[in-house]
Amino acid sequence: MTSAQIKVLTIEDDTTTAREIAAELEAHGFSVEVEGDGKAGLEKAASGRYDAVTLDRMLPNLDGLTIVTRLRAAGIETPVLMISALSDVDERVRGLRAGGDDYLTKPFAVDEMAARLEVLLRRRKAPALVVKLQVEDLELDLIERVVRRNGNALDLKTTEFRLLEYMMRNSGQTLTRSMIFEAVWNYHFDPYTNLIEVHMARLRKKIDTPGLPPLIHTVWGTGYMLGVKD
Amino acid sequence: MNSLLEHWRISTFRLAVLFGFLFTVANVLLLGLVYWQTTSYLERRIDGSIVTMSGYFKGQDRAQTVAEVKDAVTYDLRKSNVYGLFTPDGQQIVGNMERFPKLPADGKIHEFYHRTLPQYSPGGVASEMPVGLARAMVRQLPGGEILVVGRDFTQASEIKAIILNALIVSGTFIIALGLLGGFFLSVGPLRRINTVRDTARRIMQGELSQRLPVSKRNDEVDMLSSIVNLMLEEIERLLNEVKSVTDNVAHDLRTPLTRLRLTLYRVQQAMAEPGHRRMLDNALTETDALLARFRALLRISEIENRQRRAGFGQIDPQIVLTPIAELFEALAEDKSVRFDVHSTPAPMIHADPGLLFEALSNLVDNAIKFTPEGGQVSVTLGQVEGVACFDVIDSGIGIGPEERDAVLQRFYRGQQGKSDGYGLGLSIVAAIIHLHGFTLTFHESARGTHASVRCGNPQS
Numbered sequence: 001m002t003s004a005q006i007k008v009l010t011i012e013d014d015t016t017t018a019r020e021i022a023a024e025l026e027a028h029g030f031s032v033e034v035e036g037d038g039k040a041g042l043e044k045a046a047s048g049r050y051d052a053v054t055l056d057r058m059l060p061n062l063d064g065l066t067i068v069t070r071l072r073a074a075g076i077e078t079p080v081l082m083i084s085a086l087s088d089v090d091e092r093v094r095g096l097r098a099g100g101d102d103y104l105t106k107p108f109a110v111d112e113m114a115a116r117l118e119v120l121l122r123r124r125k126a127p128a129l130v131v132k133l134q135v136e137d138l139e140l141d142l143i144e145r146v147v148r149r150n151g152n153a154l155d156l157k158t159t160e161f162r163l164l165e166y167m168m169r170n171s172g173q174t175l176t177r178s179m180i181f182e183a184v185w186n187y188h189f190d191p192y193t194n195l196i197e198v199h200m201a202r203l204r205k206k207i208d209t210p211g212l213p214p215l216i217h218t219v220w221g222t223g224y225m226l227g228v229k230d
Numbered sequence: 231m232n233s234l235l236e237h238w239r240i241s242t243f244r245l246a247v248l249f250g251f252l253f254t255v256a257n258v259l260l261l262g263l264v265y266w267q268t269t270s271y272l273e274r275r276i277d278g279s280i281v282t283m284s285g286y287f288k289g290q291d292r293a294q295t296v297a298e299v300k301d302a303v304t305y306d307l308r309k310s311n312v313y314g315l316f317t318p319d320g321q322q323i324v325g326n327m328e329r330f331p332k333l334p335a336d337g338k339i340h341e342f343y344h345r346t347l348p349q350y351s352p353g354g355v356a357s358e359m360p361v362g363l364a365r366a367m368v369r370q371l372p373g374g375e376i377l378v379v380g381r382d383f384t385q386a387s388e389i390k391a392i393i394l395n396a397l398i399v400s401g402t403f404i405i406a407l408g409l410l411g412g413f414f415l416s417v418g419p420l421r422r423i424n425t426v427r428d429t430a431r432r433i434m435q436g437e438l439s440q441r442l443p444v445s446k447r448n449d450e451v452d453m454l455s456s457i458v459n460l461m462l463e464e465i466e467r468l469l470n471e472v473k474s475v476t477d478n479v480a481h482d483l484r485t486p487l488t489r490l491r492l493t494l495y496r497v498q499q500a501m502a503e504p505g506h507r508r509m510l511d512n513a514l515t516e517t518d519a520l521l522a523r524f525r526a527l528l529r530i531s532e533i534e535n536r537q538r539r540a541g542f543g544q545i546d547p548q549i550v551l552t553p554i555a556e557l558f559e560a561l562a563e564d565k566s567v568r569f570d571v572h573s574t575p576a577p578m579i580h581a582d583p584g585l586l587f588e589a590l591s592n593l594v595d596n597a598i599k600f601t602p603e604g605g606q607v608s609v610t611l612g613q614v615e616g617v618a619c620f621d622v623i624d625s626g627i628g629i630g631p632e633e634r635d636a637v638l639q640r641f642y643r644g645q646q647g648k649s650d651g652y653g654l655g656l657s658i659v660a661a662i663i664h665l666h667g668f669t670l671t672f673h674e675s676a677r678g679t680h681a682s683v684r685c686g687n688p689q690s
Contacts, residue, residue: 014485016485016489016492017485017488017489017492020489020492020493020496021492023496024492024495024496027499085484085485090541105525106484106485106488107484107485107487107488107491107521107524107525108488108491109491109495109518109521110491110492110495110496111495158556159556159557159560185553185557187584187587187588188584189529189588190522190525190526190529194561194564195557195558195561195595198560198561198564199557199560201564202560220511221511221514221515221518
């Protein structure tokens, strides 16, 4: 796919935040359209012309929760990343239940936002049922629960297996620490200290053995990525 | 016993008991007076007739006395008199007494027990008279014989006994009634105080909209309740004001902080010169730390403001322990700290598993962070007094007794330990534990820190 074709609608009433979101997404090669009003935002999103939507929770005229509810009611399945100043866990649950695909709390890091949006776009394209994941010479068999690198079976613990599965499903994508923590451990709070780093280091030791080209890469200041670095 | 003690604390009950006591004293005095008056009247009357009867025998010789006594015994149809003429060695010459009474012959009246001889008893020769009480005067006649003149006192003593009995029975009844009355009088106020206590407890648990009940009677308790309710209203208003100010500040800070992070990041991306890039990297790291702290603060107030609703349920505490073991084993190994997790069967708990996990992982994270290489951290789940209990024990630097409360305050960081914590972790733990109604304790420990989370309400 060519990134230039991907169109993102950013519904955000704060102009500075909207500008920075747009700048970051454009840097990722997306074309971005910004809308500051809730009602107009719903109309645009409902047109189905966009591949993804970033949606502020509180907007003039129509709030984000209503927008996503109406979109889903109208049968529009465009991935929606909700961005909210309301961080309450219940708010998050409400946002996801209404049909949001992911939920990000302000203040947020724009690279985190972009990483999450990319994963959402990818998830939509990925076939739902896979039995085997493959990235270069790394294979993960979901049924037999075996991992092979360069043909050699690797001995992974349950956690490491889950972590690797998540990274392979999203190979080539930057994954932030909170995204990993949420997806692998299903918890939604700031992971402490270097918890994720330690788990990643362990996995890395088993996957990227000396002599093989490394597959797990650190994206400085943001997170990790599995794949071949270009 | 407890409930009696509780009643004793109620002023109505104490008043009722005090009145009961005073009433009892008055009653005892009144009946005592009646008793004393009646018995002394009876004694006076009988003693008077004894003196009269004994007067008949004055100045008579022996033969006359014998004849008089014999007549008196014969004609005493009611058998209420006691006569006896005895030789100096106690042999009855004439009279109706069974035996010689051992009384001094001093001419004074004495009370004693006696039995009338059978031949003088009303039913006939064979029947026996019962032993009765009598009062009699004993005198020595000039010839040496001893004359006993007296009167049966049995009936009078029975009347005395009846009065005494009435005194005791009525006194007992009055005391019992006083206690019972006091008890029932204090039931009402006690029930109201209990309602007030329960309401106050609910308010302390965060249900600030609760008010104390006020009845239509408008008595002293109602007046107090009204005053407290006014205070509560004011407190609720102030708290809401503070909360909305905090919320506004937080909201107002969120947007500029977001913008700052966004701008810095964009400049960093655009900057090619390595020196500038490094400076911007540092600025971004600092901004991220700022954002993390800010998020933690918001998280604390979010947890503190939360009601127990979504997410709470009856759970097996084991489901919280398993991921802790899984998640932190790697962290401990990385720091060369020994890490064990044990569990024994524990009762179900009412909790939000996500929040409880957050609290526990914070404690475990701290334990690993503050334990030097080669040390040990153990996490156990068990039960204490029928309540599930998590213990996190480390062999690290420990928390001094003077620091134990301070560590739960926001932004407090131990003086001894140098770490990259934001000093907010334990405040989050405290907020979560408080929300659940659990207790968090830092125990005395010879080495390191021993934190316990007791998953039960201390009141229940």
